[in-house]
Amino acid sequence: xxxxxxxxxxxxxxxxxxxxxxxxxxxxxxxxxxxxxxxxxxxxxxxxxxxxxxxxxxxxxxxxxxxxxxxxxxxxxxxxxxxxxxxxxxxxxxxxxxxxxxxxxxxxxxxxxxxxxxxxxxxxxxxxxxxxxxxxxxxxxxxxxxxxxxxxxxxxxxx
Amino acid sequence: xxxxxxxxxxxxxxxxxxxxxxxxxxxxxxxxxxxxxxxxxxxxxxxxxxxxxxxxxxxxxxxxxxxxxxxxxxxxxxxxxxxxxxxxxxxxxxxxxxxxxxxxxxxxxxxxxxxxxxxxxxxxxxxxxxxxxxxxxxxxxxxxxxxxxxxxxxxxxxxxxxxxxxxxxxxxxxxxxxxxxxxxxxxxxxxxxxxxxxxxxxxxxxxxxxxxxxxxxxxxxxxxxxxxxxxxxxxxxxxxxxxxxxxxxxxxxxxxxxxxxxxxxxxxxxxxxxxxxxxxxxxxxxxxxxxxxxxxxxxxxxxxxxxxxxxxxxxxxxxxxxxxxxxxxxxxxxxxxxxxxxxxxxxxxxxxxxxxxxxxxxxxxxxxxxxxxxxxxxxxxxxxxxxxxxxxxxxxxxxxxxxxxxxxxxxxxxxxxxxxxxxxxxxxxxxxxxxxxxxxxxxxxxxxxxxxxxxxxxxxxxxxxxxxxxxxxxxxxxxxxxxxxxxxxxxxxxxxxxxxxxxxxxxxxxxxxxxxxxxxxxxxxxxxxxxxxxxxxxxxxxxxxxxxxxxxxxxxxxxxxxxxxxxxxxxxxxxxxxxxxxxxxxxxxxxxxxxxxxxxxxxxxxxxxxxxxxxxxxxxxxxxxxxxxxxxxxxxxxxxxxxxxxxxxxxxxxxxxxxxxxxxxxxxxxxxxxxxxxxxxxxxxxxxxxxxxxxxxxxxxxxxxxxxxxxxxxxxxxxxxxxxxxxxxxxxxxxxxxxxxxxxxxxxxxxxxxxxxxxxxxxxxxxxxxxxxxxxxxxxxxxxxxxxxxxxx
Numbered sequence: 007x008x009x010x011x012x013x014x015x016x017x018x019x020x021x022x023x024x025x026x027x028x029x030x031x032x033x034x035x036x037x038x039x040x041x042x043x044x045x046x047x048x049x050x051x052x053x054x055x056x057x058x059x060x061x062x063x064x065x066x067x068x069x070x071x072x073x074x075x076x077x078x079x080x081x082x083x084x085x086x087x088x089x090x091x092x093x094x095x096x097x098x099x100x101x102x103x104x105x106x107x108x109x110x111x112x113x114x115x116x117x118x119x120x121x122x123x124x125x126x127x128x129x130x131x132x133x134x135x136x137x138x139x140x141x142x143x144x145x146x147x148x149x150x151x152x153x154x155x156x157x158x159x160x161x162x163x164x165x
Numbered sequence: 166x167x168x169x170x171x172x173x174x175x176x177x178x179x180x181x182x183x184x185x186x187x188x189x190x191x192x193x194x195x196x197x198x199x200x201x202x203x204x205x206x207x208x209x210x211x212x213x214x215x216x217x218x219x220x221x222x223x224x225x226x227x228x229x230x231x232x233x234x235x236x237x238x239x240x241x242x243x244x245x246x247x248x249x250x251x252x253x254x255x256x257x258x259x260x261x262x263x264x265x266x267x268x269x270x271x272x273x274x275x276x277x278x279x280x281x282x283x284x285x286x287x288x289x290x291x292x293x294x295x296x297x298x299x300x301x302x303x304x305x306x307x308x309x310x311x312x313x314x315x316x317x318x319x320x321x322x323x324x325x326x327x328x329x330x331x332x333x334x335x336x337x338x339x340x341x342x343x344x345x346x347x348x349x350x351x352x353x354x355x356x357x358x359x360x361x362x363x364x365x366x367x368x369x370x371x372x373x374x375x376x377x378x379x380x381x382x383x384x385x386x387x388x389x390x391x392x393x394x395x396x397x398x399x400x401x402x403x404x405x406x407x408x409x410x411x412x413x414x415x416x417x418x419x420x421x422x423x424x425x426x427x428x429x430x431x432x433x434x435x436x437x438x439x440x441x442x443x444x445x446x447x448x449x450x451x452x453x454x455x456x457x458x459x460x461x462x463x464x465x466x467x468x469x470x471x472x473x474x475x476x477x478x479x480x481x482x483x484x485x486x487x488x489x490x491x492x493x494x495x496x497x498x499x500x501x502x503x504x505x506x507x508x509x510x511x512x513x514x515x516x517x518x519x520x521x522x523x524x525x526x527x528x529x530x531x532x533x534x535x536x537x538x539x540x541x542x543x544x545x546x547x548x549x550x551x552x553x554x555x556x557x558x559x560x561x562x563x564x565x566x567x568x569x570x571x572x573x574x575x576x577x578x579x580x581x582x583x584x585x586x587x588x589x590x591x592x593x594x595x596x597x598x599x600x601x602x603x604x605x606x607x608x609x610x611x612x613x614x615x616x617x618x619x620x621x622x623x624x625x626x627x628x629x630x631x632x633x634x635x636x637x638x639x640x641x642x643x644x645x646x647x648x649x650x651x652x653x654x655x656x657x658x659x660x661x662x663x664x665x666x667x668x669x670x671x672x673x674x675x676x677x678x679x680x681x682x683x684x685x686x687x688x689x690x691x692x693x694x695x696x697x698x699x700x701x702x703x704x705x706x707x708x709x710x711x712x713x714x715x716x717x718x719x720x721x722x723x724x725x726x727x728x729x730x731x732x733x734x735x736x737x738x739x740x741x742x743x744x745x746x747x748x749x750x751x752x753x754x755x756x757x758x759x760x761x762x763x764x765x766x767x768x769x770x771x772x773x774x775x776x777x778x779x780x781x782x783x784x785x786x787x788x789x790x791x792x793x794x795x796x797x798x799x800x801x802x803x804x805x806x807x808x809x810x811x812x813x814x815x816x817x818x819x820x821x822x823x824x825x826x827x828x829x830x831x832x833x834x835x836x837x838x839x840x841x842x843x844x845x846x847x848x849x850x851x852x853x854x855x856x857x858x859x860x861x862x863x864x865x866x867x868x869x870x871x872x873x874x875x876x877x878x879x880x881x882x883x884x885x886x887x888x889x890x891x892x893x894x895x896x897x898x899x900x901x902x903x904x905x906x907x908x909x910x911x912x913x914x915x916x917x918x919x920x921x922x923x924x925x926x927x928x929x930x931x932x933x934x935x936x937x938x939x940x941x942x943x944x945x946x947x948x949x950x951x952x953x954x955x956x957x958x
Contacts, residue, residue, distance in 0.1 A: 029294070042204040043197015045422070047371045048455040052881035055371055083197035096195040100187050103850050106677030108194025109371040109422030115195065130894075138888040141881070143371050143423050144677050146857030147889040149850055 013076035017041065018085025026072045032058070033067030036082055043083035043112045047141070054140030057113030058082050064120050083112035092119050094160055098153040106144030114140045118154045126165075127158055174691065174733060174908060175841075178767070179758045181686040181696050185846035188682040189701075190675065199420035202375035202392050203452045210377070210448040211240050211289040213438055214296035216303040217460065218278035218285055221312035221533035221874025222327070225274050225305060228286055232302040238295035241445060242303070243287045245273040248440040253406045255431060257497035259647030262504040265337040265529075267497035268328035272437035278307070279327060279495035280535050281875055282460025284434045289441055289449060312533040312874035316492030317469060319530035327495055327531045336497050337504035337529040341511055343586035344522030349484035350475045357558035358473030362943040363547050363923075365467040365492075366866040368540050369886055372422020373453040374462060376435045378403075378442035386413040387439065392421045394429045394674055395714030400706045401650045402431055402500065403439050418704035421676040425858065426540040427462050428676075429716050431499040434461065459879035464868055465540035467492045468510065468547050474555035475522075480565045482574040484522035485515045487551060491529050491537070498538035500649045504529055506537070509544025509636065512587045515552040516634035517596045517812065518574040523586035533874045541858055543717075545920030549633045553924040554942060557629075557931065567630055567928070568604060572597065575632075589634075591810050595900045596632050599814035599836040603630075606898055607816050607834045620936060625823055626831070627933025631815040631924035637839075637913030638722035638809035638906065641802065654802035655719070656710025657727040659688050659735045661795040663781045665759050665774030666698035667735070672712015673724030675703050678915060679847040680720045684728045686843055687909065691732025692739070693756030694773065710798060718913020721843055722809060723801055726907040730799035738794050743776055745791045801907065809904045811912040813837035815856070817925035821933040823955055826948030828864060828930055830893040837917055838900040841910035848914050849897040855918020856895050861887045863923040864945050 010025035017039060026035060033056040036044045047055030049068045056067035059081040086092045092115050098104070105111040114137065121128060121136040128136070133154045134147065142150065175182040193199055230242040241247075254269040274285040286303050290296035311325045318324055319334040327334055350356055377390040387409055393399050396416035404411035421428065434451055442449040453461065472487035489510050493503035511525035560570040576583050581593040609628070616626045644651040655672040662668055669688045675681045681701040689696045702708055710727075713719065736756050743761040744751040747770055755764040761771040779786060780793035787793070803809060818832040835852050842848050865885035869877040878884045903910025923944060930951070931940050939954045952958035 027294075037203075041197075042201075043199075045201070045372070046203070047373075048881045050455065050880055050882060053371060053455075087196045096192075099195050100191045103188065103191070103679075103846050105191060105194055106679075106850065106854065107371065107421060107423040108191070108199050108677060109201065111195055112197040131890075134889040134892070138890040141371065141886055141888065143369055143425070143858070143886065144854045145850060146853040146855075146887075146895065147892050148853050148894050151889065151894075 011073050013073055015072065015075045016079045018081055018088060028071065028073050030072045031068050032070040032072050032075055035072035036067060041082040041084050045109050045112065047109065054113045054117065055110050057116050057140065059116060064116055083115065086116060094157050095119060095153065098157045102149045102153040102156065104145060104149040104153040110140055110142045114142065114150060122158055122161060126162055130155060177690055179693060180690045182690050182843050185844055186682065186686060186696060188679055189685065190681055201372050201420050201422050202377060202390050205377055205390050207377065207379055207448040210450055211291065211445065212293040212296050213441065213449055213451040214288050214293060214300040215284040215434055216286040216300045216305065218274065218281055218283045220278060220307055220309055221281045221314065222310040223278050223307040224310060225276055225278060225285065226308050227306045229304040230286060233288055233299040236295065236299040236302060238291040239299045240289045240291065241441065242299065243441055245271055245275045248272065248437065248444065251407060251443045252436060252440040255406060255499040257499035257502045259502050259644065259649055261647040262337055262502060262508065265497065265502060265504045266331055267336060268331060270433065270496045270499065272433045272440060280533055282535060284437060287437050287441060289445060314532055314534060314870060314872055314874045316467065316490055316530050316532055319492065319532055327533060334531040335528060336493060336531055337507065339508060339511055339527045341523060341525045341587050344484065346484050346486050346522045346524040349522040353475035353483055354478035355476040355559055355562040356473060357555055357562055359554060359558065359940065359942050361470040361551055363466040363468040364862060364944045365464045365868040366862040367459065367462050367464045367868060368425040368427035370423030370425060370427055373455060373458045374428060374432060374435065375452045376438055377448055377450045378439045379448040380442040380446055382446040384413065385410065387442065389414065389416045391416055391418050392428055393418050394424050394676060394716055395651065396674065396704055396706050397672065397711055397714065398651050406436060407439050407443055416706045418674060424676045426716065430463055430501065430538055432461060455881060456879050459884065460535055460876055463498060463538040463540060464535050465537060466547065467537050470547065470551050472551050472555060474559055476559040476563060478563065480560065480563050480570040480573045482515065482518045482520040482559065484520050485555065486524045487514060489527040492532040492534065493529055494534045494536035495531055496536055498536050500651065501539055501644060503536065503538045505539055506544045510547045512589050513545060513548035513634060516548065516585060516589065517576065517594065517632045519576045521586060534870055541855065542916045542919035545633065545635060545916060546859060546923045549631055549920050550924040550927055553631045553928060557928050568600065568609065571600060571630065571632055590806050591634065592806060592904060592906065593902055594634065594810065594812040595838045595902045596812055596814065598900045599812060599838055600632060602898060602900060603814040603816055603834055603836045606896060612818060624820065625933040625936065626818065626820045627929040627931065629817045629925045629928025629932055631921040631928065633813055633917065633921045635718065635811045635917040635920050636808040637718035637811050638803045639717045639719060640804045640807050642807040643717060652711060652713035654800050655712035655724045655727050656798060656800040657684065657724065657731040658710055658796060658798040659692065659731045661735060661739060661773065661777055663777040665772055665777050666700065667692055667694055668700045668702065669728060670702045670709040671724050671728060672710050672714065673703065673720040674715045676715065678720065678851055679844060680715060680724065682847065683721055683725060683843045687725050687728040688732045691729050692736050694759045698759055710800065718915040721911045722907065722913050723803060725843060725911050726909045727799050727801040729909045730801060731797050734797035734799055735795065738797060739776065742780060742791065742793050743771060745788055746776065746779060747771060803906050805906045809906055809912050811839045811914065811917055813917045813921055815921035815925040817929040819926065819929040819933055821930055821951065826951035828946060830860065830891065833893050833895040835895065835918065836898045836900060837914065838902050839914035840901065840912035841903040842899055842901055843911055845899065848899065851914045852897045852918045853895045855916060856922045857887050857892055859919040859922025860926055862945060863926045867945050
């Protein structure tokens with residue numbers, strides 16, 4: 007086993023230089039740094055609960071190694087909350103009760119935000135397709151689709 | 166029905182009951198600021214990983230832990246012999262399930278292993294990664310034994326007995342024989358029958374099972390941070406089996422990432438964590454990974470049912486006769502037992518109907534697979550699917566519409582309260598009203614027309630119905646009478662704070678369904694304060710009143726009633742104090758929107774903040790005989806009936822692609838009756854989520870085992886759960902028939918969606934395939950099975 011490697015990752019705008027084991031996943035790294043909004047649901051890249059953004063693109067925190075992100079910018083739900091970029095989605099999720107236990111929600115929000123950046127007026131079918139890499143066991147998804155659809159409309163009206 | 170909707174304490178000027186309000190705890194969750202167990206990090210904490218059995222049935226000849234102990238960072242390695250002095254085994258039986266038996270279960274393998282995934286040895290280390298490294302260095306010599314995997318031959322004379330001390334592989338046997346079944350079948354105009362296979366599946370909460378056990382040697386205290394539905398039950402069980410003073414065990418349950426019945430059971434690995442914490446005297450964390458979850462979280466269902474039904478020529482159900490066998494793994498799960506699911510199946514099949522004759526023979530058998538126990542819906546999905554499929558078969562045989570056969574067979578509205586042939590007592594159900602409303606909102610006639618036209622174009626659409634009953638608001642008859650220390654009562658304490666706001670603590674728990682919200686709505690209404698002035702605390706046994714927690718759809722009906730009564734009592738105390746301060750008669754005062762008001766004019770006499778200030782800080786200004794008592798606790802036990810039943814009508818609309826075997830879910834409708842609706846949005850969302858958890862196992866979810874007892878698909882890549890793209894929008898509507906058992910009138914709603922969906926989608930698929938003369942009853946209805954049924958695979 008290779009020993010720890012020194013890396014610098016910018017987490018939510020703040021650089022962190024750490025010595026990490028090469029096998030450490032980005033999700034476990036972020037959680038150990040206190041960013042516990044990144045949830046670990048399956049550790050094999052299926053459920054989407056650990057979804058974060060790496061250099062602006064969503065990625066699976068459990069399938070990404072921390073050492074792969076040396077020199078990169080990582081954004082978690084804490085960062086996205088802090089800079090307000092998903093505030094409208096968060097409000098809509100609350101209004102529509104698009105979360106129950108909340109475990110999938112941070113990943114769901116970042117995935118939904120990515121969709122709305124790529125497609126300003128997605129159909130319900132497109133929303134459902136795009137969110138299919140993020141599992142929710144509580145809601146049955148309809149309220150999530152409602153919330154994303156509502157925010158798409160709101161964002162379209164604002165622009 | 167309307168006489169039941171008489172004005173109540175809830176019809177107040179500032180009532181929040183019956184209104185959709187957002188959940189106050191949702192904000193922290195959307196910000197990723199919840200506190201799930203794995204988010205908690207305690208000083209000196211160690212992490213557990215387990216060596217788990219690779220075999221379904223084997224003798225443990227030897228365990229070599231030397232190399233594991235030598236791994237840097239390992240704090241301890243534990244086999245059963247290392248923890249035997251601090252923990253006792255358990256047996257999952259209840260006195261009221263006559264004849265149920267099970268073997269003693271230990272936290273770690275005690276000489277033998279009985280299922281693949283059973284914990285054999287544990288490693289405590291400075292990190293989970295190190296613990297896993299070391300667990301791989303544990304070498305166990307096994308001597309393989311013949312695994313018993315097929316539940317249908319588990320009782321055969323040549324099948325090995327899994328626990329020789331029990332004599333056979335039968336856990337529980339229940340027989341019901343009511344009315345005159347033979348005569349009913351002899352006289353019937355139509356007799357239908359079928360055999361059903363209900364697949365093993367599991368709950369897959371997104372947050373896996375999680376626990377931190379923090380034992381203080383100095384105080385002899387154990388603090389458990391758990392992801393659990395029933396904190397007081399866990400407190401009792403850990404104290405009992407670790408030999409601790411129950412008063413010194415505290416369970417703290419913050420955010421729970423889904424549960425659905427998975428997190429109400431005793432798990433070997435969690436009990437082992439408790440024992441290891443006691444031995445080490447430092448906090449021990451165990452977080453199941455997803456692979457461990459699949460082989461250890463309780464599985465659900467696994468039934469084979471043979472059933473037949475008799476109808477008269479008018480399409481009235483006369484009798485049901487059924488045999489059920491269900492495989493539960495090697496142990497009846499402690500403390501709720503694995504007999505309850507079968508009990509529910511035989512109690513509830515045909516529940517909406519008036520047939521007088523009913524026979525059921527149910528057997529619960531042991532096997533060398535993971536354990537099976539209560540999961541959302543507990544027996545209902547089987548009971549509803551069997552009963553509702555028989556109704557459709559009867560309709561088909563008699564040439565009648567499935568809606569008409571149900572209407573002809575429902576228990577008459579004027580027959581309530583009604584005792585079913587299985588002995589279940591229904592206070593009042595609204596089957597007819599629900600089905601009528603359902604048929605209206607779905608445009609049934611239009612769908613039938615479209616279906617006929619599409620068939621001409623080789624497009625095969627189907628409509629499936631399910632009428633159902635659901636057990637909610639259980640009395641002590643569920644567990645307490647059987648000797649389990651699982652409370653059926655629950656309590657609520659409400660305190661007026663000096664600010665004029667209130668703080669409510671309740672024994673019912675929150676896993677996302679909205680418990681804290683509805684308790685806040687009820688408390689705000691009963692006391693008379695704005696909703697944003699209510700704080701609700703749950704899930705800490707040192708803070709909340711003793712209660713059962715959340716299971717069997719009891720949160721709103723039991724916890725809600727306790728909150729209502731506590732709120733009323735507090736309001737009385739507030740008014741008594743206000744009357745003394747204002748020198749007014751108490752019956753002239755009311756509390757509304759955070760103020761003492763004149764009851765007739767609504768004019769403010771004093772804000773609650775002022776009253777609170779006087780009570781807490783200026784008692785010197787009060788008359789000498791007045792002692793403010795601004796806190797009230799009330800408990801509630803439902804004891805009028807064993808259970809309070811809800812009911813619902815579901816309809817599912819599918820299109821089956823007969824070339825690929827793929828089922829496309831087009832529409833889904835539910836009309837449910839959970840009594841008084843406290844928050845319509847939350848009721849609808851519980852229903853939708855429940856429906857999807859019923860559709861999943863009917864179409865995709867299955868724990869696949871080899872004949873050697875090896876789980877073949879223990880990952881989320883191989884075990885399919887519903888995704889957003891496959892699920893339909895679900896229309897939910899309500900009928901309200903409040904229960905007369907409580908002043909609140911609320912029944913439960915958490916499980917009815919899951920109860921009805923497998924039946925509705927099965928009936929829809931069979932309706933779609935009717936032109937081919939194909940009837941499918943083997944869940945899940947995968948493309949493969951559908952093509953085989955069509956003779957095209």
